[in-house]
Amino acid sequence: MPTAEEDRASRELARCVAHLLRHAPHHVVAALIDRLDAPVPKYLCRDQWLPAAAVTLLLRHGTDADRHYIARNPHVVGRPLPGLPGPALYAARRPSPELLHAVGPGPFTTGELTTLLRRHARRPRTALILLRMPHDLDPGELLREHARAPLPPGAVEALLLAGGLPRRACLALLDARGGRTYGRHWYRPAVRAVRMGLLTCDELVAHVAPAAHTLLLGHLPVTRGLRWNLPEQAEMQSAVHRALRRPLGEDPRLWAELPRRAAGFPGTLPELAAALAAGVPAAPGAVRHDPALARAVRHLAPETAPLEPAGAWERELALVSLAVPMDTAAEDVRWVRDCLDRSLLTGADVVRHKVPACWALDEDQWLGDIGHPDRHDRPAAVLAARAEADRLFDAALGDDVEAWWRAARALPDFAGTLPELLARVTDGDSVSKRP
Structure with missing residues (x-):
């Protein structure tokens, strides 16, 4: 049985790995998860804000225990079950008399089902009802029809949800190069595929x-x-x-x-x-x-020519303050938010200069814990911070799984900035570009 110190170290490693998984390519995500020793995967799947890629790969390749903990993780927002209308919502709905009169009771061949999806399934609700009716769906014929003339987004979304198609067919359904460039709700199938962990x-x-x-x-x-x-x-x-x-x-x-x-x-x-x-x-x-x-x-x-930040000496003070945490976390959050509001700092500045590095990667440490990942009231700062962290990780670590693993192991106890951590991991010069 692990000691209290070993248990604390496992929880800290799980927290830091969760931060790194946000910025790694998905093949690196899978390799990092495979390297975790018990009980770190349990803490990772059960307690952490997990990025969509990590959830998808754990659902696809993880153990039954991983899936058990993910399904009960309150921080996994919208996954692994679909978020907005899904098959379960319509399972008890019967086809309307008008729809039955228009399409008949079935069973439908693949060609007939494809024709009906084109004609009636502009919305996923109707397409899900059609897919519940008796039919014979051949993925190869369906994809040939889709390549000839792409199906409506509502039909594609329903097929991703309830078509029971292999992953290769799901990927092919997202290829709409033969149709209109834009259309209403064109983005829903892609968002749905990520949201449902597919x-x-x-x-x-x-x-x-x-x-x-x-x-x-x-x-x-x-x-x-x-x-x-x-x-x-x-x-x-x-x-x-x-x-x-x-x-x-x-x-x-x-x-x-x-x-x-x-x-x-x-x-x-x-x-x-x-x-x-x-x-x-x-x-x-x-x-x-x-x-x-x-x-x-x-x-x-x-940015080829970034704007000159406001307040020369105030900005310098704000940058220095990122390396000197305030007496309390609440005071630290208030100071950083004030600097963001006055354009003295950007999210990228926080990632480059805040210590320790694990706090720089965790927006809750400098924007405050809001208890829900979509409710940050400074979305531009969050997106800028994530983009800068992506750039730093890509420049320093690339696709080197071993380097990513060294960074994950060093992150929990490292007291310096993220560029200093990456320089130490790669044994090179700092990749920081302080303005």
Whole structure:
């Protein structure tokens, strides 16, 4: 039986691993989870805010104990069960007489079901009712029909929820390159796939088409309905950055060309990034301006000429204060929030300069514990902090699982800043770029 000190160390390691999992590619996430010794996985699955990718991979590859703890984790928001209307909500609903009169009682062949989904399933509710009726669904024929003319988003969402399709077929359903670039609720299938623990954000970036959809998912405005919560938005932003950062680098010409090419590009975002980096010329008529895409890329692109921060000596004082915690945590939170409000600090500054590093990665330590991950009232600071941490981790650790593991083991007891931790882990110079 572990001692109290060993138990404390396991809990601290679980907390720090949960912070690192937010910023790692999903294959690194899986490798880090595999390296954890008991009882760390229990504390990780039971007590921590887990990113969507970690939940998905634990549901897919974890043990029965992992799934048991995840299903009872109050911090796993919207997962593993779907968040907004799901099959269970409509299980007791009978098809309306009007629908029965229009479609008949079944059973339906794959072709007949596909036709009905196109005709009646603009909303997932009707599609879920159709999928409950007797039918024979052949995934291969369904995907051929979808490739010829993409199904409506409501039908795709229902098939992800209740179609019982293999993961490869689910990924293929997110490829809508043969249809309209935009449409009402086009984003719902992608959000649903992540929310129900079916796919990771990295898998979305690799398979969603056209590329314009992926860029818009990286900066999806917050409105009512099924949208990203704040941690999911940050995670999707990280996945899009990973796909773009290496091929495009910080070349402003490539980033300026990205939204114009994406508006008419039929393939995935990695294919578009590779074509831009290789200098492949655009097809005739494939370059056009789209204001929504331009806004999304401006949000995602690296800052080539950041604005001069307000208050020279006040800013310097604010940066120094990040390394000297206040007497109480509440006082520390009030000071950081005040500096954010006065534009003396940004979320990126907090990640680079706050000590210890594990506090810099935990927004609750500098914005206050709100008890729910989507209710931070400074979402811009959270997204900026996550993006800066992504950049630092990618520059220092990349895809090196061993380096990520050393960082996870060192993080609980490290007293310095995150750039200092990464410099020590990699035995190189600091990757900090203090302004």
